[in-house]
Amino acid sequence: MDSVNLEVLRQAVAWNEAGIPVTLATVVRTWGSSPRPEGALLTIAGDGRLVGSVSGGCIEDDLLDRLRSERPTAPEHVTYGITAEQTRRFGLPCGGKLELVLEPIGPANRLAETLAAIERGEMVARSLDLITGAVDLLGDVPDAAVVFDGKTLVSAFGPRWRMLIIGAGQLSRYLAEFALALDYQVTISEPREEYRDSWTVPGATITTEMPDDAVIALRPDRRTVIIGATHDPKLDDLALIDALKTNAFYIGAIGSRANSERRRERLKLFDLTDADVDRLHGPVGLPLGARTPPEIALAILADITARRNGVALTAAVERIPSSAEACPTLA
Known part of the structure; x- marks a missing residue:
């Protein structure tokens, strides 16, 4: 609630x-x-x-x-x-x-x-x-x-919705800020000291635990969101292996389509069923053409919010000209 x-x-x-x-x-x-x-x-x-x-x-x-x-x-x-x-x-x-x-x-x-x-x-x-x-x-x-x-x-x-973010990079800052604005209880798993030292988002809890330990400690339920945001398989995959065995509401990880497919193949080596792996959202977020960290964070929270609200996102996304492409040039 x-x-x-x-x-x-x-x-x-x-x-x-x-x-x-x-x-x-x-x-x-x-x-x-x-x-x-x-x-x-x-x-x-x-x-x-x-x-x-x-x-x-x-x-x-x-x-x-x-x-x-x-x-x-x-x-x-x-x-x-x-x-x-x-x-x-x-x-x-x-x-x-x-x-x-x-x-x-x-x-x-x-x-x-x-x-x-x-x-x-x-x-x-x-x-x-x-x-x-x-x-x-x-x-x-x-x-x-x-x-x-x-x-x-x-x-x-029930308790507030919770979000566990793996990594304290720039994308995680925007994810945390947006999630806090949407009333999530936000935790960051960041074992790397150099990233922790530069974390500046008030209201989010940052832990030194390794991602798999952070997932276990969180005890995810159906009001829990887990996002791998490091681009590092040694960290993101650690969290996903344990997260996909829980009943967390939404589990996702950033990465290209090719990297996401490779990640799925890796995860199947760790006692996860096809059904477990199919729960993973990757590439994570709505296909908004996002490129910058705030745009990517927006796409991720938009997808989670739509699913929380029971909105079916089945329509095909049509590529339209950007504002720059649509503007005529003067001869």
């Missing part, structure tokens, strides 16, 4: 434990261009303080007015953007529609248990029965942020 939702849960638990009335709002469905994704959270205290967001601000204002007049005593299903007038009033994009579940946080909400599981690095699913208000914690965690059928809301929670 992202750091905003994590802060929402922390604040909701703190207010609840302090005896302050709390309402938790969850985005459960969106249509059109919605300002916040499904699963986004907002918590509102009885005194009007709020943390998180479900829109650009107008819906938050309406929720505050609604809660000032009457706080819910049971879960409620609320829809915004039913009419064109509502869409304009609440600042939703054209065609936008937003459904929320408002939940009064009571003594049996199990939010503290949910938060404790997240802090331990565990995945957890919290199920809310809108009819009875009963809350359960489930062992079977859905891939989607929320699953809502009108009667039951199941929200998937």
Whole structure:
């Protein structure tokens, strides 16, 4: 889960434990261009303080007015953007529609248990029965942020997405900066002292462990991304051999098509099946014609983001003239 939702849960638990009335709002469905994704959270205290967001601000204002007049005593299903007038009033994009579940946080909400599981690095699913208000914690965690059928809301929670980058070169700097901006927890494996000494990206953890040891220590899960970024088989391949045996969400390595094919053949010598090796993204990233380190980092994060969001990238990429090629010259 992202750091905003994590802060929402922390604040909701703190207010609840302090005896302050709390309402938790969850985005459960969106249509059109919605300002916040499904699963986004907002918590509102009885005194009007709020943390998180479900829109650009107008819906938050309406929720505050609604809660000032009457706080819910049971879960409620609320829809915004039913009419064109509502869409304009609440600042939703054209065609936008937003459904929320408002939940009064009571003594049996199990939010503290949910938060404790997240802090331990565990995945957890919290199920809310809108009819009875009963809350359960489930062992079977859905891939989607929320699953809502009108009667039951199941929200998937877990630790932040993590990215392990092999090498602390120039490309890794941009990868780390972009990933941090996208709320990843970033770790750099760099056993080479000369590269570590020049690392200047705050917010990323740099380790001296060899890449294979860094992968093992990370214990990759389906919210983990691992990128080999050194161009050195002695480092990248070390990480990939262990990474491809895990259930990491995305595993990739930089390199040309020819080098990527040679890498695949090398990996098959290390007790990896064809299915294991087929999980490797290489050359890594979307085919954007990237050449500079920031362009390559952008292509890599764009591919990962699309796959996280379930966007199918199956269309053929057509070569079009660059802006320079398209400009006519004067005779």
